[in-house]
Amino acid sequence: MAVIKGRDISFSYGSGKKTLDHASIRAEAGELIALLGCNGCGKSTLVRHLNALLPLQKGELRVAGLDARAQANCWRLRRQCGMVFQNPDNQFVSSVVEEDIAFGLENYETPEEEIPTRVRAALAAVGMSGFEKRAPHLLSGGQKQRVALAGVLALNPDIIVFDEVTAMLDPQGRREVLGIIDRLRAGGKKTLVMITHYVEEAVMADRVYLMAGGNVTAQGSPRDILTDAALLAQNGLLAPLPVRMYEDLKAAGVPLERCPLTNEELVEELCRFA
Amino acid sequence: MPFCLEEVSFTYAAGTPLAVQALRGVSLRMEAGEVLGVMGHTGCGKSTLIQLLAGLLVPTHGRVLLDGQDINAPGCDRAALRARVGLVFQYPECQLFEITVAKDVTFGLKHSGLSPAQKEERVRAALETVGFSYERMGAQSPLALSGGEKRRVAIAGVLAARPEILIFDEPIAGLDPMGRERFLALVRRLNAQGTSIVLVSHNADALAQCADRLLVLKDGCVALEGTAEQVFADVEAARRLQVDVSTPRALGQMLTQRGVAVPAGAVTYEGLLSVLKERFCAGGNP
Ligand SMILES: Nc1ncnc2c1ncn2[C@@H]1O[C@H](COP(=O)(O)OP(=O)(O)OP(=O)(O)O)[C@@H](O)[C@H]1O
Ligand SMILES: Nc1ncnc2c1ncn2[C@@H]1O[C@H](COP(=O)(O)OP(=O)(O)O)[C@@H](O)[C@H]1O
Ligand SMILES: [Mg+2]
Numbered sequence: 001m002a003v004i005k006g007r008d009i010s011f012s013y014g015s016g017k018k019t020l021d022h023a024s025i026r027a028e029a030g031e032l033i034a035l036l037g038c039n040g041c042g043k044s045t046l047v048r049h050l051n052a053l054l055p056l057q058k059g060e061l062r063v064a065g066l067d068a069r070a071q072a073n074c075w076r077l078r079r080q081c082g083m084v085f086q087n088p089d090n091q092f093v094s095s096v097v098e099e100d101i102a103f104g105l106e107n108y109e110t111p112e113e114e115i116p117t118r119v120r121a122a123l124a125a126v127g128m129s130g131f132e133k134r135a136p137h138l139l140s141g142g143q144k145q146r147v148a149l150a151g152v153l154a155l156n157p158d159i160i161v162f163d164e165v166t167a168m169l170d171p172q173g174r175r176e177v178l179g180i181i182d183r184l185r186a187g188g189k190k191t192l193v194m195i196t197h198y199v200e201e202a203v204m205a206d207r208v209y210l211m212a213g214g215n216v217t218a219q220g221s222p223r224d225i226l227t228d229a230a231l232l233a234q235n236g237l238l239a240p241l242p243v244r245m246y247e248d249l250k251a252a253g254v255p256l257e258r259c260p261l262t263n264e265e266l267v268e269e270l271c272r273f274a
Numbered sequence: 275m276p277f278c279l280e281e282v283s284f285t286y287a288a289g290t291p292l293a294v295q296a297l298r299g300v301s302l303r304m305e306a307g308e309v310l311g312v313m314g315h316t317g318c319g320k321s322t323l324i325q326l327l328a329g330l331l332v333p334t335h336g337r338v339l340l341d342g343q344d345i346n347a348p349g350c351d352r353a354a355l356r357a358r359v360g361l362v363f364q365y366p367e368c369q370l371f372e373i374t375v376a377k378d379v380t381f382g383l384k385h386s387g388l389s390p391a392q393k394e395e396r397v398r399a400a401l402e403t404v405g406f407s408y409e410r411m412g413a414q415s416p417l418a419l420s421g422g423e424k425r426r427v428a429i430a431g432v433l434a435a436r437p438e439i440l441i442f443d444e445p446i447a448g449l450d451p452m453g454r455e456r457f458l459a460l461v462r463r464l465n466a467q468g469t470s471i472v473l474v475s476h477n478a479d480a481l482a483q484c485a486d487r488l489l490v491l492k493d494g495c496v497a498l499e500g501t502a503e504q505v506f507a508d509v510e511a512a513r514r515l516q517v518d519v520s521t522p523r524a525l526g527q528m529l530t531q532r533g534v535a536v537p538a539g540a541v542t543y544e545g546l547l548s549v550l551k552e553r554f555c556a557g558g559n560p
């Protein structure tokens with residue numbers, strides 16, 4: 001069942017320029033999709049439609065069964081589709097972790113007696129139990145992003161959008177956050193959308209979408225899309241390092257056979273050949 | 275030009291119960307024309323270090339010397355320091371506040387004494403350097419830009435002043451892959467023109483490509499220092515300091531463990547490619 005079904009979405013911030021131009025996107029229940037594209041191609045603009053941060057101007061969009069055109073659905077969409085952003089430092093309203101998560105729940109009129117349980121469950125889900133009383137600004141980058149995600153999870157959304165959530169993180173923070181995303185995916189209960197400029201991260205997705213100039217230009221399995229260096233170049237993107245290495249070695253006359261998608265696969269292929 | 279930290283310590287909220295010691299006795303000497311990469315886990319003190327270099331924070335202990343002068347000494351010319359040292363912040367949105375991109379990029383030229391025409395020329399050149407056209411981008415509101423576009427405008431704003439020392443805090447975060455390559459090419463070009471550059475980044479691949487020397491901080495101290503080849507030689511040691519080695523170096527180690535020996539010095543894409551070509555191309559195959 002499609003949880004996100006968007007067709008021919010066009011959008012302009014004003015000024016006449018079309019930021020989205022007939023963009024179509026679809027995600028099935030429980031899948032993780034990755035959205036790749038250059039700076040300014042419209043990724044964030046597209047996902048801001050999913051939770052009605054931006055109004056649908058043209059096209060069709062249904063999210064979790066709700067029609068995004070209906071103004072009346074705005075509030076429910078915002079709750080059904082949570083978002084985590086790039087900057088770990090400006091996503092908090094309170095100086096205590098548990099209060100920050102409770103704040104979102106109160107906003108959505110959660111019965112008061114439920115709040116403590118849900119705060120604890122959300123922190124447990126991101127591996128941050130025990131951090132209830134801590135100050136968000138004193139946590140590491142990865143921990144901040146996990147708390148921000150807990151704030152979203154507490155509302156029990158069907159869909160979670162990650163807009164470049166690892167961009168500012170150190171290697172450990174990145175692994176922590178990617179690990180949580182992978183765990184959520186394995187749980188199969190949430191539909192996940194991930195925007196990233198690191199093609200290696202898109203490898204973990206079930207499906208990859210490419211965007212360019214306000215359009216969704218291609219979609220397919222990570223292997224089909226990410227090993228197609230020409231397609232990526234057409235969209236202003238760079239293939240993952242193992243793919244480039246494979247292409248360059250082949251061009252130099254090394255008769256490799258299978259195009260690798262990951263570092264491990266590249267090593268396999270080279271060792272097989274050695 | 276030598277830029278030095280002498281036994282610098284820094285404590286936020288010193289003397290209060292909330293005091294946090296961010297740097298502990300850090301010494302550092304940077305030569306003219308050098309590209310210095312700084313790595314380390316979150317909270318290790320990278321942003322603190324470069325704010326001290328830029329004169330935005332004053333050491334709790336120790337001194338920051340530029341050309342042998344203590345930049346925090348009472349007589350030191352702050353305006354001159356700001357003109358010589360440009361800093362691009364970690365979060366570009368913190369740096370953009372004017373109503374148009376052109377005004378924003380011009381802001382740093384306020385006290386430059388340049389004529390309006392000269393300023394416009396500078397702004398035009400700076401925007402072009404980051405891949406934007408003055409005509410198309412100049413009149414836009416900075417708030418109406420995508421994340422990566424904001425970062426590029428913030429970089430242009432600092433370039434316009436043509437400082438002799440440029441400091442970037444996580445400049446690559448949020449840039450698309452081509453933008454990343456363009457930025458690294460820009461670093462090399464500016465460096466070739468004589469600019470000294472400090473690059474704070476978690477991106478080991480990028481640092482391996484363009485830093486002459488790397489500094490790894492851990493818990494407010496310098497834990498490791500050397501060329502990328504030296505710092506990434508011991509993959510386990512780097513991991514213990516919570517930094518990644520570059521992807522080519524990690525691949526080299528994986529291959530070596532599987533019996534395809536790759537020297538530890540192959541830390542860049544080109545380096546690894548040429549080793550593999552040598553080994554696998556006709557004639558080189560054992
Ligand atoms: N609030 C806004 N008002 C006007 N124009 C905007 C606004 N936000 C974004 N834009 C423009 O719309 C285009 C798409 O922006 P968007 O933020 O969707 O890009 P993106 O694909 O997320 O890019 P990035 O990778 O840099 O985050 C850009 O050209 C940007 O300048
Ligand atoms: N404005 C501030 N007030 C109090 N503590 C701070 C402030 N800025 C940073 N710190 C603390 O100082 C230490 C170093 O921080 P920072 O220099 O930002 O590290 P990095 O840039 O390497 O992530 C961390 O423990 C951090 O929490
Ligand atoms: Mg974006």
Ligand SMILES: [Mg+2]
Pocket residue numbers: 320321322364443
């Ligand atoms: Mg920092």
